[in-house]
Amino acid sequence: MKPRKRMMSLGLSIANLGYHYAAWRHPDVPADGNMDFRHFVHCARLAERGKLDGIFLADSSAVRDLDRPAIAREMEHQIVKHEPTALLTALAAVTKHIGLVPTASATYNEPFNLARQLVTLDRVSHGRAGWNMVTGFSLDEARNFGLDKLADSDTRHARAAEFVTVLRGLEGGTIDHEGRFFRVRGSLGLPPAAHRIPIFTAGESDNAQELAARCADVVYGGQPSIEEARAYYTSVKGRLAKYGRDPDELKMMPGIMAFVGRTQQEARDKFDRMQALIEPRLGLGLLTVNSFPDYTGHDLDGPVPDLPMPGGRKSEFVVGALAKAKREKLTIRQLYELVSGGFWHLGMVGTPTMIADLMEEWFTTGAADGFNIQPPCIPVDAEDFIELVVPELQRRGLFRTEYEGATLSDHLGLRQDLPMAEVA
Template sequence: MAARRQIRLGLSMRYLGYHAAAWRHPLADPGAASNYRHFLYIAQAAEAAKFDMVFLADGIGIRTKDEPPGALCRSHQTAELEPLTLLSALAPMTSRIGLVSTASTTYNEPFHIARKWASLDHISGGRAGWNIVTSWSQAEAWNFNRDEHLDYETRYDRAAEFVEVVKGLWDSWEADAMLHDKESGLFFNPDRLHVLNHKGTHFKVRGPLSVKRTPQGRPILVQAGASEQGLEIAARSAEVVYSASHDVDSARDYYQNLKSRLAKHGRDWDHMKIMPGITLFIGRTEAEAREKYDLLNALVAPEIGLSYLYGQLGDLRGHDLDGPVPDPPGGPVKSIAKNLLALARKDNLTIRQLYTTIAAGFGGRILVGTPEQIVDDMEAWVEAGAADGFNICPPVLPLGLDEFVELVMPELRRRGMFRTEYEGATLRENLGVPMPPNRHTTARGA
């Protein structure tokens, strides 16, 4: 019998978990998101379980709004550590797990990103990854000398050029550039150092980068967008894509759409790993899993719950929270609002039930069940061609990670779906994606 396909696993470790009430869980430390030891435990536990990577999403501003009033002060999506600083501190305390974080192409410069992530790749011995985002919120614009954030087309046009500049800077040094020849006095071979001299629509960057070629050739590139522009950036450059599909059919369509674009960029189908996000409520029985889900949902303050609906359905404070979800007032209904209403009507949800459904995973996909049921679902997605693995977003950290390792990981391994040891020392090796060639080395025919 053919061996089952091995999956890839990432762990999202932002905030205190992906449930809106995570900080109120009886076993949670409300201040942990600002505590290095909290993240050290998570990274080392994930590495012991052989996860491919830990991942820190990021926004460079407090995006949560005080809508309705009283929501902001009840949200744990407000205070956190800067991710690259944190990952640099975790790097020497780990040895195999990938270290991935977000950085904006809107509020950084390419040289910044190229230099910092190349440095992290060296510090970690080849385990760095950059999640490419464009930034979308007004809160971030206000922190960077703007009254309004850049329009959609400009943001993505800038992002596409930004990524190409960063990749060019990472190719500044060929792999054999460093001679360190004390006798001749040559520190490096001048023929192996290259000036980029990029002049484009958004950037003028001379280079070269002041960090030598990294252990992975370049850090792993990660992308999460579903827009046409985002898909093209991913197809051209990303080795990992985080997707947000809620059902297997749409996930399969997304998977096929994105992977079918790889060939035109000279890339193989398996050189990109698509990993849908999922928040898991795990129990030894279905009843136990449901109890964990219900416990957290009961801790969602109405102000927080209603904040997840405010932008689409308006201020619902005047309605009975245990009554039906009303149609939004006036004007055409936006697509997100239509989806929320369709969900509420299909399952006959009250306002409270709708907002807890969204709050349970920050709007992402959730699963409530036993280890066997959860792995059945994962396996079905992989076999359907909808995923290469999953980005696990625990509802509460570190509790959800510990439960996943104790209950779900043995079932994955029993079915031969996940490794027992790392394949290599770098994130690139463990993901099974190739080392990118240096463009200048390739041009020389070497």
């Protein structure tokens, strides 16, 4: 049989109203869309029209940083959201092809309940379910489940590895499992799944990369540069052999956030318009919660003052942003625009050709197998990407023009008879 040509995998990440913190203020974005099912129907059908692999719903089992009064809660659209598995099960009834990937924690769920939900979603959608596996990283989540502190990384990732083993057993029928974290004996009360539900995950720690190499089908990356992405790609794929897996059995899909215009100026105008919608109190609050100094009371259009840093280890993003502010003599307003703009992952402001060039370079030089599209505003920037960038990728032979299979695994080009590694 002729080998299948390598194609990009593309997913649409529906982060409520978009990845830009001021997305809800855009005149063409429904400010109440988070609670409006029609908003999600439109987004899902849009992704399907673009022949994308799937839609991805990020989630957290908490409103984070409740102890931080500096955050302008009334200006954050991300905190109001539906439970993703239930929402995607409803969307399965109004779509035909698009994959459906909810986020659920392996730390704050039981494998029996989640397996039942996912297999139901898979059967309702005729094979289009996936699972974005997270382990949780915030104290706010732990508190919602009766815990006073977050479990350490080793414990959370060991639990997740055993969770997957139990879930895979439940997918296949009856299981009799007794391990460190779970004791499960029985059946889901459903026929065995026809195939393995693809597992998505993310994370750059050594534990996260080992978990991905052991049992993930897709890794959602967050590297802002091609050099970092190549290093991460090589690191994760280099761990697969110890679990009896080939590099092609795992798709690396970094996030991409793009402002797309038919001309460079049009793209820049879209970006500038969004930056102008950031409310100062929201911007200052985001600096504070991300461990920048508190600049309240200082001139927003004056240079970033050299203030003492809050205690604790600083992320590379914070250190890099402050170095950029000093080097380029940024104002406080420009600094919070840098943070609030959402370019924590790969970001670009440009034409369809420029964005396709960038994606092709990442795809062909060992940095990505595809991308999760992270629109600044949903649906408007998602529409721009699908109407302008996707056709350019198709013209270059990098992305499908029609669906060739029926399931999410088909779209991703994943085999279904892969052996599962047991928990050591």
